[in-house]
Amino acid sequence: MRDREEIIVVKGLTKRYGPLVAVNSVSFSVGEGEVFGVLGPNGAGKTTTVEILEGMRTPDSGTATVAGIDVVREAAKVKGIIGVQLQTSAFFDGLNLVELLELFGTLYRRKVVGRQLLEQVELADKAKASYKHLSGGQKQRLAIAAALVNNPRVLFLDEPTTGLDPQARRHMWGLIRSLQQEGKTILLTTHYMEEAEELCNRVAIMDMGRVIALDTPAALIDQLLAKGFRNERPPRLANLDDVFLDLTGKSLRED
Amino acid sequence: MYLRNRQALFWALFLPIIIMVIFGLFNFDSAPKVKIRVADQARTPASEAFVGALGQSGIVELTQGDREAALEELKKGGIDMVVVLPPGFGAAGQQPAVEALYHSGRPQSARTGETVVNRVLDEMAFQAAGVERPFKLETRPVEARNLRYIDFLVPGVIAMAIMQMGIFSVAFALIQFRQQGVLRRLKAAPIRPGDFLVGQVITRLLISILQTAALIGMGVVFFGVHVEGSYVTLMTLALVGGALFITIGFVISGYIRTEEVAAPVANVVAMPMMFLSGVFFPRDTLPAFLRTLTDYLPLTYLADGIREVALEGAGFVQVWGDFLGLGVWLVVCFILAARAFRWE
Numbered sequence: 349m350r351d352r353e354e355i356i357v358v359k360g361l362t363k364r365y366g367p368l369v370a371v372n373s374v375s376f377s378v379g380e381g382e383v384f385g386v387l388g389p390n391g392a393g394k395t396t397t398v399e400i401l402e403g404m405r406t407p408d409s410g411t412a413t414v415a416g417i418d419v420v421r422e423a424a425k426v427k428g429i430i431g432v433q434l435q436t437s438a439f440f441d442g443l444n445l446v447e448l449l450e451l452f453g454t455l456y457r458r459k460v461v462g463r464q465l466l467e468q469v470e471l472a473d474k475a476k477a478s479y480k481h482l483s484g485g486q487k488q489r490l491a492i493a494a495a496l497v498n499n500p501r502v503l504f505l506d507e508p509t510t511g512l513d514p515q516a517r518r519h520m521w522g523l524i525r526s527l528q529q530e531g532k533t534i535l536l537t538t539h540y541m542e543e544a545e546e547l548c549n550r551v552a553i554m555d556m557g558r559v560i561a562l563d564t565p566a567a568l569i570d571q572l573l574a575k576g577f578r579n580e581r582p583p584r585l586a587n588l589d590d591v592f593l594d595l596t597g598k599s600l601r602e603d
Numbered sequence: 604m605y606l607r608n609r610q611a612l613f614w615a616l617f618l619p620i621i622i623m624v625i626f627g628l629f630n631f632d633s634a635p636k637v638k639i640r641v642a643d644q645a646r647t648p649a650s651e652a653f654v655g656a657l658g659q660s661g662i663v664e665l666t667q668g669d670r671e672a673a674l675e676e677l678k679k680g681g682i683d684m685v686v687v688l689p690p691g692f693g694a695a696g697q698q699p700a701v702e703a704l705y706h707s708g709r710p711q712s713a714r715t716g717e718t719v720v721n722r723v724l725d726e727m728a729f730q731a732a733g734v735e736r737p738f739k740l741e742t743r744p745v746e747a748r749n750l751r752y753i754d755f756l757v758p759g760v761i762a763m764a765i766m767q768m769g770i771f772s773v774a775f776a777l778i779q780f781r782q783q784g785v786l787r788r789l790k791a792a793p794i795r796p797g798d799f800l801v802g803q804v805i806t807r808l809l810i811s812i813l814q815t816a817a818l819i820g821m822g823v824v825f826f827g828v829h830v831e832g833s834y835v836t837l838m839t840l841a842l843v844g845g846a847l848f849i850t851i852g853f854v855i856s857g858y859i860r861t862e863e864v865a866a867p868v869a870n871v872v873a874m875p876m877m878f879l880s881g882v883f884f885p886r887d888t889l890p891a892f893l894r895t896l897t898d899y900l901p902l903t904y905l906a907d908g909i910r911e912v913a914l915e916g917a918g919f920v921q922v923w924g925d926f927l928g929l930g931v932w933l934v935v936c937f938i939l940a941a942r943a944f945r946w947e
Contacts, residue, residue, distance in 0.1 A: 402791055404790055428793040432788075432792075434784070436784050436787065437791075440780075452792065455789070456792065491788075
């Protein structure tokens with residue numbers, strides 16, 4: 349993506365937890381407007397990398413900037429311009445969703461219209477509900493709405509579709525695409541390869557704390573085929589996911 | 604948001620009220636009566652006059668029975684004293700010994716009983732001898748400010764309630780928020796821990812103040828407690844005390860990771876103060892070193908302050924020492940809370 353302005357620049361990022369090197373001199377950059385996927389098995393260092401970029405953890409060495417702002421030295425400033433959806437987090441129970449989003453707005457010193465954000469993530473009908481009464485997919489969409497309160501240029505989504513049913517997953521894909529169309533840069537981690545293929549302009553594959561591959565999904569597949577790899581069961585024109593959605597419909601089932 | 608948790612609000616008020624009612628029922632104020640059983644072996648007009656006079660003394664709960672059974676009852680602890688009137692009691696020319704047997708474990712009742720019995724016997728002797736008393740004792744009540752136990756108790760319980768609401772509500776709520784990941788999400792927002800702490804203390808303080816006002820109101824309405832001093836001084840004390848105990852709750856939630864551990868720790872902090880800070884009983888009965896030590900407990904400052912304002916009409920000037928004590932604790936605890944605070 350050489351034609352894009354670089355908005356996230358990571359250089360030699362390293363983070364150790366005792367003897368474990370969770371992130372081992374990781375470098376990459378993300379262009380503005382890209383959907384960038386960080387893939388890898390559990391424990392590969394995806395979440396640690398993302399949380400360093402979010403200003404939530406300090407690396408042992410290396411640098412990272414978001415929109416030119418150093419994430420270590422100016423963590424608070426970075427937090428102000430990014431939107432964050434964490435892998436494990438929750439929201440206050442005592443408030444309804446509109447109040448919750450408006451409260452989050454005040455954390456960024458912004459006046460937000462909770463209902464508008466809920467409409468953007470298609471949760472408007474749950475405006476008066478409380479967080480604990482939401483389904484898994486709804487909770488993830490609320491987390492994204494909360495990540496949008498400061499109208500961020502960069503969004504970090506950590507496994508936004510883990511645990512969702514196929515309908516909710518596809519719905520989330522649609523939401524991510526529409527956010528990209530608004531011009532937002534999105535850094536996404538996922539365990540689902542078809543999701544990465546579907547959404548990401550480029551992906552970085554991590555293992556044992558290192559980036560072991562970085563390119564567009566199509567280029568990575570071509571590289572594999574060039575090595576002579578052939579899928580033992582050639583893909584068919586439809587898969588079980590399509591069967592499931594054909595039988596159960598594409599509409600959301602969580603209400 | 605916290606106002607929505609109506610159950611929590613109710614129980615925070617319910618416990619102090621229950622304590623006020625239960626302790627209010629104990630009648631600590633009237634002197635207990637001495638239980639005396641008379642074994643009248645004389646059955647003479649004189650012995651009957653003795654029994655009648657003793658019964659009218661007002662501080663004796665009088666029963667009659669024979670000597671042996673009465674002694675048994677005394678040994679069981681059912682009565683405090685047995686008085687035996689021997690045969691020939693009151694007959695002219697005789698000087699029979701009146702036996703007064705008392706419960707060795709209750710010297711106070713024994714002394715009261717002995718005094719009363721002696722006085723009745725003296726009275727009878729004067730009458731028998733036809734002696735006119737050379738002087739007379741006149742007793743008259745003087746209208747004095749009537750400090751009942753409940754007047755002592757209610758300010759103490761209000762101080763205790765402020766402590767409980769602060770320590771328990773905050774410690775548990777914060778640990779829950781952290782375990783659920785609510786605080787983790789806040790960490791991703793551009794908000795400093797200190798700002799978050801101050802915001803939390805202020806919102807919770809507003810609720811604590813409302814609860815305190817409700818408790819004082821109930822103390823005045825249902826238990827007839829008079830507030831001699833100004834309500835402004837009283838509420839200012841409640842405000843500073845509330846802030847302190849909320850901050851103590853934050854200190855606990857900062858150092859303790861799980862609710863299971865927080866419960867005993869919060870109790871270890873709160874319970875000793877409840878009993879050592881003179882909430883239920885004056886601290887005068889504590890050993891001297893302990894009394895000096897408990898002078899410096901946070902709850903002592905709050906309970907003493909509230910009590911002085913409510914009962915003695917003390918103003919800001921008289922309770923400045925309590926304010927100072929609370930203030931010092933508040934600063935120390937806030938520094939601890941800020942250092943111990945963790946988002947995750």
